[in-house]
Amino acid sequence: MSFSKKEILLDQLAACHNDLSWFPTFVDSVQGLDAEQAVWRKDDAQHSIWQLVSHLIYWNEKWLHYFIGRETFVGIGANNDRTFNITEEINDENWSSAARRLEAAYMELRQVIADSPDSKLDAQVPHYPGDCPWWAAISNLCTHNAYHIGQIVLLRKQRGWADE
Template identity: 70%
Template structure:
């Protein structure tokens, strides 16, 4: 059986989004959390689950915009605190809205990649320093998602919110 690059990347995105695999997907990792739990931080040097979700939403949307040509890649940046910040009041409605935003970003990424020809994945990311094919960028985006989903699961376990 043959699996294309697109098949593998769509499988990775599904594993991050809502398809239980080797680690709990995002949908499972945040299921049942209250707004107060999501906003909890150990200290000022750590991120809350809410901040991690905002961060993942930012980067998934950003790379999707690069992929479809809505934005031109400039730099990965220093991953500064601005990508982790949220202004919303800590309440149920805002937390649900934040979760839905990342869910929608995952769906959009999966739909867009599924709709593009396989050849797009072999093209280089324009403006990226060095050679970076789209399949590598999307694969790294999935790894980034898995890393932060692991942090969410770890925070839940630490706090007994399992």
Template identity: 45%
Template structure:
């Protein structure tokens, strides 16, 4: 039996969120990351784990809002570089926990929305985005998430090595 588009997208989102399959999911990677680990930057890397988490939150929330609102929403004026920004006044345990929860909630929300949508929604074309179909955009969003989750894993390994 062939998997449906929904099944594939749900599998991709689970892999990024909490299903240990081919790579460590975000929930596993971030589970024991402290605030100091989350803000640490390698000399040759422009972003910290926390900044990457902020970037993923921005894009996941932006695209789910577009999906839910049928692509009729106010366009963001935020630049890609700004999506990584970290509030230097809120670098505490509570803020870090909120960031991790927001990232996790975003993946869970995507899975809920996809589970409950009609297949026709996934096949719908997005005229304002290269006439791409929703299933393709969501699949590419998952690839984007996986890429940055890999970066977070490498940064976590680097910070552990640096601190030991």
């Protein structure tokens, strides 16, 4: 059986979001955490779980906006560090809101990809430097999500906040 690019990308996004596969999902990785746990970090050289979530919100929303044409691709350059910033007051309500915002980005991205014509996935990302079809950009976004979800899971395990 062969799968289309769209089906594979939707499967990858689901695995990152909430469809348990080979690694814990985002939903599972943050379940039960409070704001105090979400901002904990061993030292200034490491990111907290909330910082990782902020970073994932930034990039998932950014690529969603590129895909639907709300924004045009512009490289971020050396400013990636700012994507980890927490701009809200640290409390449980804002932490829950951040987690829901990333979930919403996953859901919207999955929906717009499902609704898009297959030909869009083969089209080049406008203004991207070099050869980059949409399917490759979204696949790399999924890998990026999986990497940072793994960091969240590792932080939970190191602190004893994981079930496993």
